[in-house]
Amino acid sequence: MDSEIKIVLDACGGDNAPDEIIKGAYEALKKKDNLHIIFAGPEEEIRQKAEAYPDMPTDRVSYCNATEVIEMAEPPVKAIMHKKDSSIVKGMNLVKNGEADGFISAGSTGAVLVGGQLIIGKAKGVKRAPLAPVIPTMNGASLLIDCGANVDARPEHLVSFAKMGSIYMENVLKKKNPTVGLLSIGTEEEKGNALVKQTLPLLKECSGINFIGPVEARDLPFGVADVVVTEAFAGNIALKMYEGTAKMLMSVLKESLTANFRSKIGAAMALPSLKRHMKAFDVSRYGGAPLLGLKGLVVKAHGSSKAVEIKNTIFQCMAFSKEDIIGKIAAEMNKEEQ
Amino acid sequence: MDSEIKIVLDACGGDNAPDEIIKGAYEALKKKDNLHIIFAGPEEEIRQKAEAYPDMPTDRVSYCNATEVIEMAEPPVKAIMHKKDSSIVKGMNLVKNGEADGFISAGSTGAVLVGGQLIIGKAKGVKRAPLAPVIPTMNGASLLIDCGANVDARPEHLVSFAKMGSIYMENVLKKKNPTVGLLSIGTEEEKGNALVKQTLPLLKECSGINFIGPVEARDLPFGVADVVVTEAFAGNIALKMYEGTAKMLMSVLKESLTANFRSKIGAAMALPSLKRHMKAFDVSRYGGAPLLGLKGLVVKAHGSSKAVEIKNTIFQCMAFSKEDIIGKIAAEMNKEEQ
Numbered sequence: 156m157d158s159e160i161k162i163v164l165d166a167c168g169g170d171n172a173p174d175e176i177i178k179g180a181y182e183a184l185k186k187k188d189n190l191h192i193i194f195a196g197p198e199e200e201i202r203q204k205a206e207a208y209p210d211m212p213t214d215r216v217s218y219c220n221a222t223e224v225i226e227m228a229e230p231p232v233k234a235i236m237h238k239k240d241s242s243i244v245k246g247m248n249l250v251k252n253g254e255a256d257g258f259i260s261a262g263s264t265g266a267v268l269v270g271g272q273l274i275i276g277k278a279k280g281v282k283r284a285p286l287a288p289v290i291p292t293m294n295g296a297s298l299l300i301d302c303g304a305n306v307d308a309r310p311e312h313l314v315s316f317a318k319m320g321s322i323y324m325e326n327v328l329k330k331k332n333p334t335v336g337l338l339s340i341g342t343e344e345e346k347g348n349a350l351v352k353q354t355l356p357l358l359k360e361c362s363g364i365n366f367i368g369p370v371e372a373r374d375l376p377f378g379v380a381d382v383v384v385t386e387a388f389a390g391n392i393a394l395k396m397y398e399g400t401a402k403m404l405m406s407v408l409k410e411s412l413t414a415n416f417r418s419k420i421g422a423a424m425a426l427p428s429l430k431r432h433m434k435a436f437d438v439s440r441y442g443g444a445p446l447l448g449l450k451g452l453v454v455k456a457h458g459s460s461k462a463v464e465i466k467n468t469i470f471q472c473m474a475f476s477k478e479d480i481i482g483k484i485a486a487e488m489n490k491e492e493q
Numbered sequence: 494m495d496s497e498i499k500i501v502l503d504a505c506g507g508d509n510a511p512d513e514i515i516k517g518a519y520e521a522l523k524k525k526d527n528l529h530i531i532f533a534g535p536e537e538e539i540r541q542k543a544e545a546y547p548d549m550p551t552d553r554v555s556y557c558n559a560t561e562v563i564e565m566a567e568p569p570v571k572a573i574m575h576k577k578d579s580s581i582v583k584g585m586n587l588v589k590n591g592e593a594d595g596f597i598s599a600g601s602t603g604a605v606l607v608g609g610q611l612i613i614g615k616a617k618g619v620k621r622a623p624l625a626p627v628i629p630t631m632n633g634a635s636l637l638i639d640c641g642a643n644v645d646a647r648p649e650h651l652v653s654f655a656k657m658g659s660i661y662m663e664n665v666l667k668k669k670n671p672t673v674g675l676l677s678i679g680t681e682e683e684k685g686n687a688l689v690k691q692t693l694p695l696l697k698e699c700s701g702i703n704f705i706g707p708v709e710a711r712d713l714p715f716g717v718a719d720v721v722v723t724e725a726f727a728g729n730i731a732l733k734m735y736e737g738t739a740k741m742l743m744s745v746l747k748e749s750l751t752a753n754f755r756s757k758i759g760a761a762m763a764l765p766s767l768k769r770h771m772k773a774f775d776v777s778r779y780g781g782a783p784l785l786g787l788k789g790l791v792v793k794a795h796g797s798s799k800a801v802e803i804k805n806t807i808f809q810c811m812a813f814s815k816e817d818i819i820g821k822i823a824a825e826m827n828k829e830e831q
Contacts, residue, residue, distance in 0.1 A: 228681070230683060292741075293741055293744075293745070303678060306678070306685070306686035306687070307686050307687050338730065340641060340644070340725070340726055340729040340730065340733070343566070345568060346603075347644070347726070348644035348645050348726040349644070349645050351726075371733055371737075372729070372730040372731075372732075372733035372734040372737060373733035373734065373736050373737030373740070374737060375734065375737060376734075376737045376738050376740075376741035376742075377737070377741055387678075388678055388685070388686040388689075388727060389726060389727055389730050391678040391710070392676065392678065392710040392727050392730055392731050392734075393710075393730050393731075393734050394710075395678070395709055395710035395711035396710040396711070396713065396714075396730075396731050396734035396735055396738070397734055397738050398711050399709075399710060399711030399712060399713060399714045399715070400714050400734070400735050400738040400739060400742075401738060401742060402711070402714075403630075403631055403714035403715055404714075404738075404739060404742050406631075407631070407770050407771065407773075407774070408746070408767070408770075410770060411763070411766045411767045411769070411770035411771070412763050412766070412767070414766040414769075414770070415766060417762050417763075417765075417766070418762065418763045418765070418766035418767070420759075420762055421758075421759040421760065421761065421762025421763030421764070422759065422763050423759065424755050424756065424758055424759025424762070425749070425750050425755075425756045425759030425760050425763060426759070427755075427756070428749045428750070428752040428753060428755070428756035429746070429749045429750070429756070431749070431752075432745050432746075432748060432749035432752070433745065433749070435745075436745070
């Protein structure tokens with residue numbers, strides 16, 4: 156049997172907490188014998204709900220009592236500093252102290268980012284810890300790095316994102332020799348802002364990555380590169396535009412297909428094929444967005460995560476831990492420092 | 494009758510030149526008695542094609558012979574400096590010299606931007622001339638300003654974009670008291686990069702615009718603001734991500750609806766409703782993207798423009814000219830300077 160992996164789950168974070176969080180954990184525990192879950196949250200309530208599953212493997216479940224909740228709208232630095240008894244602060248401390256292998260939250264992105272940096276801390280040689288969601292594409296999936304952790308990054312930060320992202324895609328998503336693109340406003344090298352122009356020569360010279368040059372946002376949904384490197388402000392805008400456009404078009408599609416009797420019949424006939432094709436874009440199977448470059452593993456699950464996303468995020472953490480991504484990133488970053 | 498408006502059309506620009514350009518001009522000429530079109534391009538070829546329309550109003554068509562073509566991949570500054578006999582350079586010179594009211598090209602965006610600034614020049618008091626495409630939304634349309642003219646803009650430039658964009662939306666798209674949002678990575682004021690944080694207080698204090706605060710990319714497709722102000726790099730990424738995501742989803746939708754016999758029948762039944770709903774997102778009716786803040790009118794039509802887009806871009810230019818947007822922007826910018 157593989158060695159035990161302990162994951163802390165923020166039982167208070169996200170739109171569907173705690174029920175879907177607990178359900179996701181339950182489903183993951185049933186599949187993986189070497190998984191141990193620690194729920195961070197109000198112990199009594201969580202225990203009661205968890206033990207309501209008759210076949211919950213209670214010997215592989217424990218609790219970290221936390222009485223405070225960090226709300227989505229709270230200023231993150233203040234929340235992390237003051238809410239010492241919150242599920243995020245207490246849960247992250249378990250990772251920091253080596254009592255758990257990873258931490259997952261579907262709660263406040265800001266608090267997860269700040270907590271990761273302040274409580275767990277950056278690994279030696281890492282200057283910025285990027286948030287790196289996996290986005291679905293026509294080709295499979297791409298890693299968009301950074302999407303919200305560090306605005307106003309410098310060229311050397313983007314180079315380290317390219318390295319960390321390549322390690323993640325190669326080892327967790329099992330993409331051999333992943334391609335790396337630099338997000339820009341044209342594929343020609345003379346286009347782009349000052350940051351892109353300064354970063355380009357550094358990425359070209361960088362050994363150990365498969366750099367393919369500047370890539371355009373319009374090609375991201377088609378999977379133009381496995382790792383798309385960008386500063387967090389632009390990355391966040393690309394990610395949110397992707398989500399927003401897909402959501403808007405799906406709502407128009409739904410509205411048009413249910414508009415009248417004829418369209419409803421048509422929709423019913425086309426639905427199986429439509430669902431089959433759309434399934435490829437279901438990002439839930441890739442889990443959440445890891446915060447890379449920390450001393451411990453932190454993953455931000457989507458705020459709207461249901462049990463299936465939580466389960467897959469747990470599996471993602473297990474792969475991350477098993478493949479020793481933290482060790483591999485540390486080795487790469489310290490090679491860079493010499 | 495309204496006074497005559499003369500528009501120069503780059504007959505060499507875009508994927509469908511010259512045929513669709515000529516057709517679009519023909520259709521516009523049939524609708525508007527006060528329109529005069531000047532085709533910039535190889536005169537003999539264009540004249541032959543234009544006069545092949547038996548009822549072409551030849552008294553309202555003239556030609557500006559241009560023997561060179563600026564290719565899409567050419568470095569724009571060099572192209573504008575050296576290709577003096579290109580349709581873009583010669584066409585823009587007509588606007589500069591007051592021989593035409595506006596210039597439209599579906600060719601190289603870079604060359605149009607550079608040519609606009611170098612040949613026609615910025616209006617007094619304007620420090621940056623932004624490119625401002627109209628994007629379709631669930632609410633109608635929004636102006637995304639700037640989308641490619643000026644990377645690395647400063648806060649005062651963004652304030653002038655807010656003013657110019659408001660004038661355009663109010664007068665050309667007839668949106669009363671248009672709302673202005675600042676593109677950011679959250680609606681909270683503490684989020685965003687340095688540029689956003691420095692621009693926010695300036696926009697709040699700015700009189701004459703209807704500023705509603707920071708807006709998120711995910712809300713753009715839903716029409717969160719009439720004018721979305723942003724620096725060109727982020728704006729271009731938002732625009733291209735919008736285009737790319739829509740294109741990708743439409744191709745998946747098409748593939749899924751034609752996948753088998755059953756889905757094809759369903760699609761055929763649902764299609765009328767689907768087409769009706771999707772029509773709202775047809776951006777062609779808003780014309781091209783104006784380059785605002787110049788001494789003369791320059792509009793970049795989409796590279797893939799067909800006759801209908803060209804026709805609508807001509808109508809947009811006529812509204813722009815009739816409403817004296819250039820005069821209104823100049824008045825606003827010079828008020829600012831005092």
